[in-house]
Amino acid sequence: MIYTHILKKVIKPARYTGGEYNSCDPAKPHEISFCFCFPEPYEVAMSNLGMKILYHMLNDRPDTVCERCFMPWPDLSEILIRQDIPLFSIESKKSLREFDILGFSIHHELCYTNILHMLRLAGLPFYARERGEGMPLVIAGGPCSVNPEPYAEFFDLIVVGEGEECLNSLLGLYLEEKGDRKRFLERAAAIEGVYVPSLLEVQYSSDGTIRGFLDPKVKKTFVRDLDNSYFPERMIIPNIEAVHDRAVIELFRGCSNGCRFCQAGFATRPIRYRSKGKLSRQAAKLIESTGYEEISLSSLSTGDYPELRDLLDELKPLKEKWTNISLPSLRLRGFYGEFAAGSLTFAPEAGTQRLRDVINKNITDEDIEAAFKEAFSADCSNLKLYFMTGLPTETMEDIEGIAQVALLAKRLSRSEGKRSPSITVSSSVFLPKPFTPFQWEAMDDRQATLEKQAYLRQIFRKNRIKYSYHDYDMSRLEAIFSRGDRRLSEVIVAAYRKGCTLDSWTEFFDAKKWDEAFSECGIDPGFYLRKRPFDEVLPWDFIDAHISRKYLQRECERAYAGVTTRDCRLGCNGCGASAGGCCALC
């Protein structure tokens, strides 16, 4: 095997050996060589559903071979740099430079330096404008494409929205224009969802805000007919355990709840369901082709799938074959004890009814109490509660409310539980995100956040409740990039040159280096964290995500008035996503 001598020197060598069950045959005759690049290490990358879908979809094309390359762990990076070995694909161990297309999936704001690291290890310049013919086309997609601006200039093109159909069109065009990058990019820009950063000119005002854009809008692409869209019948099985190591079926896309902080809930609209017949067939096929002992019913809010009970009934034969069925992303009520006993996760997000109304988390105190009782009587042994601090309009009363909810769970676990379940509270820091009603909001400052976390820590310690919370500095960086513009690309480069990589890993994150990078580039991070007026042009305003700006503004105003908006299943609220007639609820 190539590089055996290297593999013996790194921890977890199976991250790089390939040969996984259901992986592709790189020797298949092909016209396009595509390398799916995921800028996080193996265990994270191999958990990603988008990767699984696109990897198999591309390999099912007769003209394409799709291999993989993930962010190497620092031990391998060091060896590659020291021995001058170019970063290679997992399947054929081919240098990344030899591929026609490198397709990065960008799923998190804290992986931007990892993109640069992978490009550097591949021997490729960071900026698209510095790469020419003879080098691979470097493209991106994934959840962060809703605001791709901070990393836009590193890529030749970016797919905004869901990749399945758009990627197929792009590959068709690539075959037509192979060898003429400029013409390919010009023509690609006409495909729905394709954003070519080099074709967009951003104009700024003297106060640093954006005055406007010189180019037509980029329309988010999405799969119209989800039920008949591509979904793999097999899934690549990781050599070593991944974060999520199980088969997955995807129940639906979009979310009807309208929680005002949730980017995924808005950005993945319109709402589209897969039929239960198709889902149960897919589940059976996947278990047969993978041998997995668990299948996850994935979506943003699985309990909202209209035919969940029937689907679970149809999946019963799998349970008889020793297959666990997991229901992640359940809302507070209506979970199904027989499938979910053991460990349960609830996300009330805010501690008081008032604040839950502000964020449009349509659950009441009574719902919470009833859900706890239901959980403990269903023999739940481990209850996890998720909250956010720093939400718009929040006061200390709301923080106290978080403690009260957890203490209620503790009390009920004693009176209702069959055994003494463990209760874990986790709090993240609210981040204002593009395409949400809170996209104009400010992020809480460090001092306030630390005080709130300290307050909760002290209460939970006294009451023996486990408590974990997100690091403020990491959250702050995520907030800066999620609402950033393209001027931030030089900060990413500067931070990378200082040694920042794997920023989402606490053991590697270095806030000081990031602060230095901002000040060296003369960029004030506060500019990106501030509250923005409704009439300010936002860096992602050139993207049409099918959610109307007016709707988002109205939702923001309703939040401040403490008025909730009904779940779309009770009637369309007019967010704009139904424009193409594709919203299943409209």
Added chain:
Amino acid sequence: MLTFRFQKVGAAAFIPHVNAMRHITRAIRRAGIEAAYSQGFNPHMNVYLSPPMPLGFESLCEYCTVDTKTGAEEFMRLYNAHCLKGMECLEAAEVVANPNIAAAAAAALYEIEDPALIGRLDELQRGRFTVEEKDGGAEKDITEGVLAIERTPRGISALLKYGNMGNLRIDRFLEALARRIPDFKPQRVVKARLYCCDGSGEIIPAQQYISKILR
């Protein structure tokens, strides 16, 4: 019940023991082979493996026992059609009880290919084997773990203590060889045979050990 010998070669040699177990159970599930599961809240397939070996070394003699009624031949055919490449079953036998190879394993025979070893057999059979302690300090004598060394057409074979009753890891033995033979650069190292300790304290080949409890 059925005990089978499988290989762990190529990329599969880098798969850790606990993950190898999962790959086996998944292959058995894919193959549609019926097997027994544990009772309890989180049932899992009853499979029992021989002791783990260091990552990155190939083996032709890993053992696994699975609680199934499927016959040996049928098992081998189905399993090999669905297993991870590099982890194929090489032989299988129906047994009346779990031979518990993890507890009985006593020695492993490694084939070490390196022309530099040829012609140095006498020297190797006589001298002592030492390695540096892991913390970089004193020298440690590991000769006790070396049960026998023989010549092979391409190098040597070494029978090393293996398992609960004393264990000399192959990577430590290679380190010791490198200290004695300066130009030592093995081209291939493979665990070729496993030996078990039977009730009387005798060390016998694993196949022979298993054959005592054949169905």
